Amino acid sequence: MNSITLLDKLFENKSLSLDEYKFLVENYDKSNARYAATLAVKRRKEIYSNSVFIRGLIEISNICKNDCYYCGIRCSNKNVDRFRLNKEDILSSCDKGYSLGFRTFVMQGGEDPYFTDEIMCDIVKSIKEKYPDCAVTLSLGERSKESYQKLFDSGADRYLLRHETADCEHYAKLHPESLTLENRMQCLKDLRKIGFQVGCGFMVGSPYQTGEHIAKDLKFIENFKPDMCGIGPFIPHKDTPFKDFSSGSVSLTCYLLSVIRLIHPRVLLPATTALGTLMDKGREMGILSGANVVMPNLSPEDTRKKYELYNNKLSTGAESANGLEALRKNLDEIGYEIEIGRGDIRKEDIYEQL
Ligand code: 5AD
Numbered sequence: 001m002n003s004i005t006l007l008d009k010l011f012e013n014k015s016l017s018l019d020e021y022k023f024l025v026e027n028y029d030k031s032n033a034r035y036a037a038t039l040a041v042k043r044r045k046e047i048y049s050n051s052v053f054i055r056g057l058i059e060i061s062n063i064c065k066n067d068c069y070y071c072g073i074r075c076s077n078k079n080v081d082r083f084r085l086n087k088e089d090i091l092s093s094c095d096k097g098y099s100l101g102f103r104t105f106v107m108q109g110g111e112d113p114y115f116t117d118e119i120m121c122d123i124v125k126s127i128k129e130k131y132p133d134c135a136v137t138l139s140l141g142e143r144s145k146e147s148y149q150k151l152f153d154s155g156a157d158r159y160l161l162r163h164e165t166a167d168c169e170h171y172a173k174l175h176p177e178s179l180t181l182e183n184r185m186q187c188l189k190d191l192r193k194i195g196f197q198v199g200c201g202f203m204v205g206s207p208y209q210t211g212e213h214i215a216k217d218l219k220f221i222e223n224f225k226p227d228m229c230g231i232g233p234f235i236p237h238k239d240t241p242f243k244d245f246s247s248g249s250v251s252l253t254c255y256l257l258s259v260i261r262l263i264h265p266r267v268l269l270p271a272t273t274a275l276g277t278l279m280d281k282g283r284e285m286g287i288l289s290g291a292n293v294v295m296p297n298l299s300p301e302d303t304r305k306k307y308e309l310y311n312n313k314l315s316t317g318a319e320s321a322n323g324l325e326a327l328r329k330n331l332d333e334i335g336y337e338i339e340i341g342r343g344d345i346r347k348e349d350i351y352e353q354l
Contacts, residue, residue: 001020001023003023003024003027003028003029003032003035004032004035006020006023006024007024007032007035007036007039007259007262008039010024010039010259010262010263011039011043011262014222014262014263014264014265015222015263016218016222018212018215018216018219019215021214021215021218021219021259022211022212022214022215024259025211025214025215025218025252025256026211028252028255030251032255033251033254033255033258033289036255036258036259036262036289037254037255037258037288037289037290039258039262040257040258040259040261040262040289040290041288041289041290043261043262043265043290044261044265044290044292046265047265047266047346048292048346050335050336050337051292051336051337051338051339051343052287052292052293052294052331052336052337052338052339053104053268053292053293053294053338053339053341053343054101054102054104054293054294054295054296054324054327054338054343055102055104055105055106055137055270055293055294055295055296055343056093056094056097056100056102056104056105056106056295056296056298057106057108057295057296057297057298057299058085058090058093058094058097058105058106058107058108058298058299059085059108059109059297059299059303059304059307060084060085060090060107060108060109060112060115061083061084061085061109061110061112061114061115062080062082062083062084062109062110062303062306062307062308063082063083063084063109063110063112063114064109064110064111064112064141065110065111065112065113066110066111066141066175066176066178066179067176067178068174068175068176068179069173069174069175069176069207069240069241069242070174070203070206070207070234070237070240070242071237071240071309072237072239072240072308072309072310072311073110073307073308073309074240077239077240079239080239080306080308081306082306083303083306084109084112084114084115085299085300085303087119087122087123087126089300090107090123090127091123091126091127091130093105093298093299093300094127094130094131094134094298096298097298098131098134100324101324101338101340102134102298103131103133103134103135103340103341103342103343104134104135104136104137104158104342104343105127105131105134105135105136105137105298106137106138106139106160106295107123107136107137107138107139107140108138108139108140108160109139109140109141110141111140111141111142115140117146117147117150117151120138120140120151120154121150121151121153121154122154124136124138124151124154124155124156125154125155127155128154128155133342134342135157135158135342135343135344136155136156136157136158137156137157137158137159137160137199138151138156138158138159138160139159139160139161139199141161142161142179142183142184142187143187145190145194148187148190148191148194148196149194152194152195152196156196157196157197157342158196158197158198158199158227158228159191159196159197159198159199160198160199160201160228160230161184161187161188161191161198161199161200162199162200162201162202162203162230163181163184163185163188163200163201163202163217163220164184164201164202164203164206165181165202165206165209165213165216165217166181166202166213166216166217166219166220167181167212167213167216168180168181168182170208170209170210170213171184173207173208174206174207174208188200188224188226197227197228197344197345198226198227198228199226199227199228199229199230199268200220200221200224200226200228200229200230201226201228201229201230201231201232202214202217202231203231203232203233203234203248203274204231204232204233204234204248204249204252204253204256205233205234205246205247205248205249205252205253206234206248207234207242207245209234214256218256218259218260218263221260221263221264221267222263222264225264225267226264226267227267227268227345228267228268228269228270228293228345229260229264229267229268229269230270230272231253231256231257231260231272232248232253232272232273232274232275233247233248233249233250233252233253233274233275233278234247234248234274234310235247235248235274235277235278235310235311235312235313236310236311237308237309237310237311238311247278248278250275250278250279250282250285253275253286254275254285254286254288254289255289257269257271257286257289257290257291258289258290260290261289261290261291262290266345266346266347266348267345268292268293268343268345269290269291269292269293270286270291270293270294270295271283271284271285271286271287271291271293271294272286272295273295273297273313273314274310274313276314277310277312277313277314281330284330284331284333284334287331287334287336288334293343294327296323296324296327324338
Protein backbone atom coordinates (compact mmCIF):
# COMPACT_ATOMS: atom_id res chain seq x y z
CA MET A 1 0.00 0.00 0.00
CA ASN A 2 1.01 3.58 -0.62
CA SER A 3 -0.66 6.66 0.83
CA ILE A 4 -0.66 8.70 -2.40
CA THR A 5 -2.34 5.85 -4.31
CA LEU A 6 -4.87 5.44 -1.50
CA LEU A 7 -5.66 9.16 -1.49
CA ASP A 8 -6.20 9.04 -5.28
CA LYS A 9 -8.48 6.05 -4.80
CA LEU A 10 -10.41 7.89 -2.08
CA PHE A 11 -10.73 10.95 -4.34
CA GLU A 12 -12.33 8.74 -7.01
CA ASN A 13 -14.42 6.32 -4.94
CA LYS A 14 -15.16 8.17 -1.67
CA SER A 15 -14.56 4.88 0.09
CA LEU A 16 -11.70 2.76 1.41
CA SER A 17 -11.53 -0.43 3.49
CA LEU A 18 -10.93 -0.26 7.22
CA ASP A 19 -7.35 -1.47 6.68
CA GLU A 20 -6.75 1.18 4.06
CA TYR A 21 -7.99 3.94 6.37
CA LYS A 22 -5.76 2.55 9.11
CA PHE A 23 -2.79 2.63 6.74
CA LEU A 24 -3.50 6.26 5.82
CA VAL A 25 -3.65 7.28 9.47
CA GLU A 26 -0.60 5.33 10.58
CA ASN A 27 1.57 6.42 7.67
CA TYR A 28 0.64 10.04 7.73
CA ASP A 29 3.46 12.48 7.02
CA LYS A 30 3.82 16.05 5.81
CA SER A 31 3.99 15.26 2.12
CA ASN A 32 0.89 13.01 2.25
CA ALA A 33 -0.88 15.73 4.19
CA ARG A 34 -0.02 18.31 1.56
CA TYR A 35 -1.30 16.02 -1.19
CA ALA A 36 -4.51 15.21 0.73
CA ALA A 37 -5.14 18.93 1.30
CA THR A 38 -4.77 19.68 -2.43
CA LEU A 39 -7.33 17.02 -3.32
CA ALA A 40 -9.67 18.08 -0.50
CA VAL A 41 -9.60 21.75 -1.49
CA LYS A 42 -10.35 20.77 -5.08
CA ARG A 43 -13.39 18.74 -3.98
CA ARG A 44 -14.63 21.43 -1.60
CA LYS A 45 -14.34 24.14 -4.25
CA GLU A 46 -16.48 22.14 -6.70
CA ILE A 47 -19.35 22.33 -4.22
CA TYR A 48 -18.81 25.36 -2.00
CA SER A 49 -16.48 27.50 -4.13
CA ASN A 50 -14.39 29.71 -1.83
CA SER A 51 -17.20 30.31 0.65
CA VAL A 52 -16.80 29.84 4.37
CA PHE A 53 -19.95 29.66 6.48
CA ILE A 54 -20.10 31.27 9.90
CA ARG A 55 -22.15 30.06 12.87
CA GLY A 56 -22.76 32.07 15.99
CA LEU A 57 -22.01 29.85 18.96
CA ILE A 58 -23.93 30.54 22.17
CA GLU A 59 -22.81 28.56 25.19
CA ILE A 60 -26.00 28.34 27.19
CA SER A 61 -24.89 26.38 30.27
CA ASN A 62 -21.78 24.79 31.72
CA ILE A 63 -23.84 22.69 34.12
CA CYS A 64 -23.63 19.02 33.18
CA LYS A 65 -24.92 15.83 34.75
CA ASN A 66 -22.27 13.75 33.00
CA ASP A 67 -18.75 13.01 34.10
CA CYS A 68 -16.81 12.46 30.88
CA TYR A 69 -13.16 11.95 31.75
CA TYR A 70 -11.84 14.42 29.15
CA CYS A 71 -14.18 17.33 29.71
CA GLY A 72 -13.49 20.35 31.90
CA ILE A 73 -17.17 20.93 32.76
CA ARG A 74 -17.71 17.33 33.99
CA CYS A 75 -19.99 17.23 37.02
CA SER A 76 -17.31 16.20 39.49
CA ASN A 77 -15.10 19.19 38.71
CA LYS A 78 -15.71 21.37 41.73
CA ASN A 79 -13.53 24.20 40.45
CA VAL A 80 -15.97 25.30 37.76
CA ASP A 81 -17.90 28.50 38.28
CA ARG A 82 -21.22 27.22 36.95
CA PHE A 83 -23.58 29.40 34.90
CA ARG A 84 -26.67 29.13 32.78
CA LEU A 85 -28.09 31.74 30.45
CA ASN A 86 -31.74 32.66 30.59
CA LYS A 87 -33.98 33.21 27.60
CA GLU A 88 -33.32 36.96 27.54
CA ASP A 89 -29.54 36.42 27.56
CA ILE A 90 -29.84 33.94 24.70
CA LEU A 91 -32.09 36.19 22.63
CA SER A 92 -29.83 39.15 23.13
CA SER A 93 -26.85 37.09 21.94
CA CYS A 94 -28.91 36.25 18.84
CA ASP A 95 -29.73 39.95 18.33
CA LYS A 96 -26.07 40.82 18.46
CA GLY A 97 -25.22 37.97 16.10
CA TYR A 98 -27.97 38.80 13.64
CA SER A 99 -26.85 42.38 13.27
CA LEU A 100 -23.30 41.17 12.60
CA GLY A 101 -24.56 38.91 9.80
CA PHE A 102 -24.90 35.51 11.48
CA ARG A 103 -27.76 33.41 10.08
CA THR A 104 -27.15 30.25 12.12
CA PHE A 105 -27.22 30.15 15.90
CA VAL A 106 -25.73 27.17 17.67
CA MET A 107 -26.90 26.67 21.23
CA GLN A 108 -24.45 24.43 22.98
CA GLY A 109 -24.40 23.34 26.59
CA GLY A 110 -23.71 20.61 29.07
CA GLU A 111 -26.51 18.17 29.82
CA ASP A 112 -28.21 20.60 32.17
CA PRO A 113 -31.53 19.22 33.52
CA TYR A 114 -32.86 22.78 33.78
CA PHE A 115 -33.28 22.91 30.00
CA THR A 116 -36.40 20.76 29.86
CA ASP A 117 -38.22 20.26 26.56
CA GLU A 118 -40.70 22.95 27.56
CA ILE A 119 -38.03 25.56 28.27
CA MET A 120 -35.89 24.67 25.28
CA CYS A 121 -38.78 24.52 22.81
CA ASP A 122 -39.95 27.94 23.96
CA ILE A 123 -36.47 29.39 23.34
CA VAL A 124 -36.21 27.76 19.90
CA LYS A 125 -39.68 29.01 18.91
CA SER A 126 -38.88 32.55 20.01
CA ILE A 127 -35.65 32.62 17.99
CA LYS A 128 -37.39 31.24 14.89
CA GLU A 129 -40.25 33.71 15.23
CA LYS A 130 -37.89 36.62 15.50
CA TYR A 131 -35.48 35.37 12.84
CA PRO A 132 -37.32 33.13 10.38
CA ASP A 133 -34.40 33.40 7.96
CA CYS A 134 -32.00 31.78 10.44
CA ALA A 135 -31.14 28.17 11.17
CA VAL A 136 -31.09 26.96 14.76
CA THR A 137 -28.58 24.29 15.70
CA LEU A 138 -28.69 22.51 19.04
CA SER A 139 -25.82 20.76 20.79
CA LEU A 140 -27.25 19.62 24.10
CA GLY A 141 -26.14 16.03 24.32
CA GLU A 142 -28.20 12.88 24.68
CA ARG A 143 -31.97 13.23 25.06
CA SER A 144 -34.89 10.92 24.36
CA LYS A 145 -36.31 10.51 20.87
CA GLU A 146 -39.51 12.21 22.04
CA SER A 147 -37.49 15.15 23.26
CA TYR A 148 -35.60 15.46 19.96
CA GLN A 149 -38.94 15.30 18.12
CA LYS A 150 -40.36 18.16 20.20
CA LEU A 151 -37.29 20.29 19.59
CA PHE A 152 -37.55 19.62 15.87
CA ASP A 153 -41.26 20.43 15.86
CA SER A 154 -40.56 23.72 17.57
CA GLY A 155 -38.29 24.70 14.69
CA ALA A 156 -34.74 23.50 15.39
CA ASP A 157 -32.99 22.63 12.14
CA ARG A 158 -29.74 20.91 13.08
CA TYR A 159 -28.26 18.90 15.95
CA LEU A 160 -24.62 18.32 16.79
CA LEU A 161 -23.75 15.25 18.83
CA ARG A 162 -20.20 14.04 18.46
CA HIS A 163 -19.95 10.25 18.57
CA GLU A 164 -16.50 10.79 20.25
CA THR A 165 -15.15 7.39 19.03
CA ALA A 166 -16.71 4.62 16.96
CA ASP A 167 -15.02 1.90 19.03
CA CYS A 168 -16.97 0.55 22.03
CA GLU A 169 -13.94 -0.22 24.17
CA HIS A 170 -12.36 3.13 23.48
CA TYR A 171 -15.68 4.81 24.27
CA ALA A 172 -15.64 3.10 27.67
CA LYS A 173 -12.17 4.47 28.38
CA LEU A 174 -13.35 8.04 27.79
CA HIS A 175 -16.69 7.89 29.59
CA PRO A 176 -18.20 6.58 32.82
CA GLU A 177 -20.35 3.45 32.64
CA SER A 178 -23.57 5.42 32.46
CA LEU A 179 -22.70 6.47 28.90
CA THR A 180 -22.49 3.95 26.06
CA LEU A 181 -21.60 4.11 22.40
CA GLU A 182 -24.76 2.15 21.67
CA ASN A 183 -26.95 4.89 23.11
CA ARG A 184 -24.92 7.62 21.40
CA MET A 185 -25.39 5.92 18.03
CA GLN A 186 -29.11 5.44 18.72
CA CYS A 187 -29.42 9.17 19.39
CA LEU A 188 -27.71 9.96 16.08
CA LYS A 189 -30.06 7.61 14.22
CA ASP A 190 -33.12 9.09 15.96
CA LEU A 191 -32.04 12.62 15.10
CA ARG A 192 -31.58 11.70 11.45
CA LYS A 193 -34.92 9.90 11.28
CA ILE A 194 -36.72 12.90 12.77
CA GLY A 195 -35.33 15.10 10.02
CA PHE A 196 -32.55 17.10 11.63
CA GLN A 197 -29.39 17.88 9.74
CA VAL A 198 -27.07 15.86 11.97
CA GLY A 199 -23.47 16.33 13.02
CA CYS A 200 -21.16 13.73 14.54
CA GLY A 201 -17.43 13.96 15.26
CA PHE A 202 -14.52 13.01 17.45
CA MET A 203 -11.38 14.30 19.13
CA VAL A 204 -8.00 13.63 17.54
CA GLY A 205 -5.38 12.30 19.93
CA SER A 206 -7.77 11.54 22.77
CA PRO A 207 -6.26 9.25 25.42
CA TYR A 208 -5.88 5.58 24.35
CA GLN A 209 -6.85 6.38 20.74
CA THR A 210 -5.14 4.16 18.13
CA GLY A 211 -4.92 4.30 14.33
CA GLU A 212 -7.50 1.55 14.21
CA HIS A 213 -9.94 3.62 16.25
CA ILE A 214 -9.60 6.54 13.85
CA ALA A 215 -10.06 4.13 10.92
CA LYS A 216 -13.35 3.08 12.51
CA ASP A 217 -14.37 6.73 12.89
CA LEU A 218 -13.67 7.29 9.20
CA LYS A 219 -15.65 4.18 8.20
CA PHE A 220 -18.53 5.35 10.38
CA ILE A 221 -18.48 8.77 8.68
CA GLU A 222 -18.41 7.06 5.28
CA ASN A 223 -21.49 4.99 6.15
CA PHE A 224 -23.49 7.52 8.19
CA LYS A 225 -22.80 10.48 5.89
CA PRO A 226 -23.39 13.16 8.54
CA ASP A 227 -24.42 16.62 7.34
CA MET A 228 -21.80 18.11 9.68
CA CYS A 229 -18.68 16.70 11.27
CA GLY A 230 -16.78 18.31 14.14
CA ILE A 231 -13.25 17.15 14.70
CA GLY A 232 -10.62 18.87 16.77
CA PRO A 233 -7.52 17.93 18.74
CA PHE A 234 -7.90 16.67 22.30
CA ILE A 235 -6.56 19.27 24.77
CA PRO A 236 -6.07 18.26 28.43
CA HIS A 237 -7.87 20.10 31.20
CA LYS A 238 -6.09 20.34 34.54
CA ASP A 239 -9.09 19.31 36.65
CA THR A 240 -9.87 16.07 34.82
CA PRO A 241 -8.52 12.51 35.09
CA PHE A 242 -6.81 13.11 31.73
CA LYS A 243 -4.80 16.11 32.92
CA ASP A 244 -1.44 14.42 32.28
CA PHE A 245 -2.14 13.28 28.74
CA SER A 246 -0.71 15.32 25.91
CA SER A 247 -2.69 17.27 23.33
CA GLY A 248 -3.64 15.83 19.97
CA SER A 249 -1.70 16.86 16.90
CA VAL A 250 -2.80 19.87 14.86
CA SER A 251 -1.30 18.47 11.68
CA LEU A 252 -2.97 15.06 12.07
CA THR A 253 -6.27 16.87 12.68
CA CYS A 254 -5.79 18.83 9.45
CA TYR A 255 -4.91 15.65 7.56
CA LEU A 256 -8.11 14.04 8.84
CA LEU A 257 -10.14 17.09 7.80
CA SER A 258 -8.81 16.51 4.27
CA VAL A 259 -9.57 12.79 4.37
CA ILE A 260 -13.12 13.45 5.63
CA ARG A 261 -13.67 16.00 2.82
CA LEU A 262 -12.65 13.27 0.33
CA ILE A 263 -14.95 10.68 1.93
CA HIS A 264 -17.93 13.02 2.01
CA PRO A 265 -17.35 16.04 -0.25
CA ARG A 266 -20.56 17.86 0.75
CA VAL A 267 -20.09 17.66 4.50
CA LEU A 268 -20.10 20.90 6.51
CA LEU A 269 -16.76 20.73 8.24
CA PRO A 270 -15.78 23.29 10.87
CA ALA A 271 -12.26 24.44 11.55
CA THR A 272 -12.76 24.07 15.30
CA THR A 273 -11.90 26.33 18.21
CA ALA A 274 -9.63 23.57 19.59
CA LEU A 275 -7.59 23.80 16.40
CA GLY A 276 -7.29 27.57 16.78
CA THR A 277 -6.40 27.15 20.45
CA LEU A 278 -3.41 24.90 19.85
CA MET A 279 -1.95 26.91 17.03
CA ASP A 280 -1.95 30.48 15.87
CA LYS A 281 -3.72 30.41 12.47
CA GLY A 282 -4.88 26.85 13.25
CA ARG A 283 -8.35 27.61 11.96
CA GLU A 284 -6.95 29.01 8.71
CA MET A 285 -4.91 25.80 8.40
CA GLY A 286 -8.16 23.89 8.83
CA ILE A 287 -9.79 25.83 6.00
CA LEU A 288 -6.77 25.19 3.78
CA SER A 289 -7.12 21.48 4.58
CA GLY A 290 -10.76 21.27 3.45
CA ALA A 291 -12.89 22.73 6.25
CA ASN A 292 -15.59 25.25 5.28
CA VAL A 293 -17.20 26.44 8.53
CA VAL A 294 -16.07 28.60 11.45
CA MET A 295 -18.04 29.06 14.63
CA PRO A 296 -17.22 32.32 16.40
CA ASN A 297 -18.45 32.68 19.94
CA LEU A 298 -21.43 34.99 20.58
CA SER A 299 -21.74 34.17 24.28
CA PRO A 300 -21.53 37.01 26.79
CA GLU A 301 -17.89 37.61 27.67
CA ASP A 302 -18.15 36.76 31.38
CA THR A 303 -19.69 33.33 30.75
CA ARG A 304 -17.41 32.51 27.84
CA LYS A 305 -14.41 32.09 30.12
CA LYS A 306 -16.38 29.69 32.29
CA TYR A 307 -17.19 27.34 29.42
CA GLU A 308 -13.81 25.73 29.64
CA LEU A 309 -13.93 22.23 28.13
CA TYR A 310 -10.13 22.34 27.97
CA ASN A 311 -7.51 24.79 29.21
CA ASN A 312 -6.62 28.04 27.41
CA LYS A 313 -9.65 27.82 25.12
CA LEU A 314 -9.38 30.44 22.39
CA SER A 315 -11.78 33.21 23.22
CA THR A 316 -11.16 36.02 20.78
CA GLY A 317 -13.66 34.96 18.14
CA ALA A 318 -15.60 37.32 15.92
CA GLU A 319 -18.22 38.31 18.43
CA SER A 320 -17.72 41.99 17.76
CA ALA A 321 -17.89 43.84 14.47
CA ASN A 322 -14.11 44.29 14.75
CA GLY A 323 -13.56 40.63 15.41
CA LEU A 324 -15.65 39.60 12.45
CA GLU A 325 -13.77 42.05 10.25
CA ALA A 326 -10.48 40.50 11.41
CA LEU A 327 -11.78 37.03 10.56
CA ARG A 328 -12.88 38.28 7.14
CA LYS A 329 -9.43 39.72 6.56
CA ASN A 330 -7.64 36.53 7.66
CA LEU A 331 -9.81 34.47 5.34
CA ASP A 332 -9.35 36.94 2.51
CA GLU A 333 -5.59 36.56 2.86
CA ILE A 334 -5.89 32.85 2.15
CA GLY A 335 -8.39 33.33 -0.69
CA TYR A 336 -11.70 32.68 1.06
CA GLU A 337 -14.77 34.75 1.86
CA ILE A 338 -17.51 34.60 4.45
CA GLU A 339 -20.88 33.78 2.95
CA ILE A 340 -23.85 35.37 4.69
CA GLY A 341 -26.77 32.97 4.84
CA ARG A 342 -27.93 29.87 6.64
CA GLY A 343 -25.23 27.80 4.99
CA ASP A 344 -27.15 24.55 4.67
CA ILE A 345 -25.48 21.46 3.28
CA ARG A 346 -25.64 21.52 -0.54
CA LYS A 347 -27.42 18.32 -1.42
CA GLU A 348 -26.69 16.59 -4.67
CA ASP A 349 -28.60 18.08 -7.55
CA ILE A 350 -30.74 15.27 -8.94
CA TYR A 351 -29.69 16.27 -12.44
CA GLU A 352 -26.10 15.52 -11.53
CA GLN A 353 -27.01 11.89 -11.16
CA LEU A 354 -28.71 11.55 -14.57
N1 5AD B 1 -10.33 18.64 24.35
C1 5AD B 1 -10.86 18.80 23.13
N2 5AD B 1 -12.18 18.69 22.88
C2 5AD B 1 -12.99 18.45 23.93
N3 5AD B 1 -14.32 18.28 24.00
C3 5AD B 1 -14.66 18.07 25.29
N4 5AD B 1 -13.57 18.09 26.06
C4 5AD B 1 -12.52 18.31 25.24
C5 5AD B 1 -11.12 18.41 25.42
N5 5AD B 1 -10.58 18.27 26.63
C6 5AD B 1 -15.16 18.21 22.81
C7 5AD B 1 -15.98 16.91 22.80
C8 5AD B 1 -17.41 17.40 22.84
C9 5AD B 1 -17.30 18.80 22.27
C10 5AD B 1 -18.40 19.71 22.65
O1 5AD B 1 -16.07 19.26 22.79
O2 5AD B 1 -15.72 16.18 21.60
O3 5AD B 1 -18.29 16.62 22.09
